[in-house]
Amino acid sequence: MKAALVTSFAEPPRYADVPEPVPVAGAGDVLVEVLASGLHPRIRSQADGSHYTSGDALPLVPGLDGVGRTPDGRLAYFVLGDTPLGAMAEKTLVDPRRMIPLPDDADPVLIAAAMNPAMSSWVAFRRRVTFEPGMSVLILGATGSAGQLAVQIARHLGARDIVAAGRGQERLDALRPLGATATIDLAAAPDAVAAEISAKAAEVDVVIDYLWGEPAQNAIMPLLLGRADRSRLVEWVQIGSVAGADIALGSAALRQANIRFLGSGQGSNSAAGIVAELPSLVAELVAGTFTIDADGVPLAEVTRVWQEPATRRVVLLP
Ligand SMILES: NC(=O)c1ccc[n+]([C@@H]2O[C@H](COP(=O)([O-])OP(=O)(O)OC[C@H]3O[C@@H](n4cnc5c(N)ncnc54)[C@H](OP(=O)(O)O)[C@@H]3O)[C@@H](O)[C@H]2O)c1
Structure with missing residues (x-):
């Protein structure tokens, strides 16, 4: 063959x-x-x-x-x-x-294209965090296939604010009809990005992170320091590392605010756990x-x- x-x-x-x-x-x-x-x-x-x-x-x-x-x-x-x-x-x-x-x-092409990028946030929202309608989300790396689907899945699950962060304003604007309520262009100057994160994403409950590396590292402190109540939990779900395998994280971040870092992928979810979430995702794609x-x-x-x-x-x- x-x-x-x-x-x-x-x-x-x-x-x-x-x-x-x-x-x-x-x-x-x-x-x-x-x-x-x-x-x-x-x-x-x-x-x-x-x-x-x-x-x-x-x-x-x-x-x-x-x-x-x-x-x-x-x-x-x-x-x-x-x-x-x-x-x-x-x-x-x-x-x-x-x-x-x-x-x-x-449609075989739609299903084969979408299942892998969609399951990244579908499984994370449903298995790794306790996500409830009315919560707010920051999606780091929103312009990729997985990010675009995460925007739609967050909306489907009842998210209130969906902040889409990625490179390129035109591609970010295209995420608005899919559910993004605010966008942050990560290609802007670092100070401008930090200010945008503080202004638009400081009150999110969950971060869905496809990037890691510098963009994640640069977003953590502006997000935490912008929070009205730093003791309110924010869960940072690490899913992909297209911008770098490592970050430097000052210990103060973990003391100054109630942030919990966790990941979602093969290992942090069992194979049986991932497979159990797939029929419901297939049903939404088919619909x-x-x-x-x-x-x-x-x-x-x-x-x-x-x-x-x-x-x-x-x-x-x-
Ligand atoms: N853990 C899981 O369950 C799971 C499941 C599926 C996927 N993933 C992972 O999730 C990640 C994303 O997957 P995908 O399917 O969305 O990939 P993709 O379609 O190739 O998209 C990657 C996106 O990342 C952007 N990007 C790259 N470097 C960037 C940077 N430095 N700053 C901002 N944006 C940057 C790219 O934008 P540009 O065009 O600007 O470069 C592109 O839009 C991958 O690492 C993949 O392996 C994990």
Whole structure:
């Protein structure tokens, strides 16, 4: 069968022939015909060996999730465990417990594009913090796929103020119809950004942070010092680190205000916990509650799209 194949962590995958996977007797996995699989940042880090769950086994077929057809013809969204036999192939092996049925008219490109970025905040809001309607949120890194969905998910869950922070005023303005009630352009001068954080985001209850690194580091003190009541809890949920793996944090931040740092991802959530949240998210996507900018691209073009800057979520179609 055809698949995307990684033979070196220093090179993009190429379109190649690989043996069709064979279900192991008694293991329960089923052979699924893949229709669509999203090229998420997590997949890029799987394919270059840099993800925190990565091993060093090569070759590997990348791809963590997708939409496929089961041997009995049913459409399903599936998410794989850590495996060298990934989803960017004509067929892959799926544990039926990690499969969510889809109606026949579900759009494979939409589901494959949106599930990974959407589940980042869906799981965080529903499992990692006690989020209630009327609470307010700051989304750091709101212009990416996950950030755009976090804005929509926060609105869907009843957030009052949704402060979207990211680079580029035009892209931030596009988040207003999706639910953002205020925006902060992180490309502005650091003093101006700090003033904006204090003015617009100081009273939030939850921060959904896709950035970490300098933008997060520079936002923490202005946010805390701007709070009317510093003893009121703010929960900072670390989800992605596109702006840097580390920050420097002065100890005073933790004494001066009631801030709790936590993360949401593989490990901080159990695999079973993540999977348990997926049917409700699938139902909202199928119902058209959330949107995402996505492009379906033939799997044969994997090497080309891998090397292009991603402005919209790419979905590979075997
Ligand atoms: N833990 C989880 O469960 C989970 C699940 C899904 C995703 N994630 C992680 O969440 C992160 C975001 O995912 P995504 O799907 O939204 O990725 P994406 O679509 O590639 O978006 C990344 C966004 O980050 C912005 N960005 C990069 N550097 C920045 C900086 N220094 N300051 C401000 N903005 C910056 C980019 O904007 P520019 O165009 O300005 O560069 C882009 O809009 C990734 O790290 C991903 O691995 C985690």
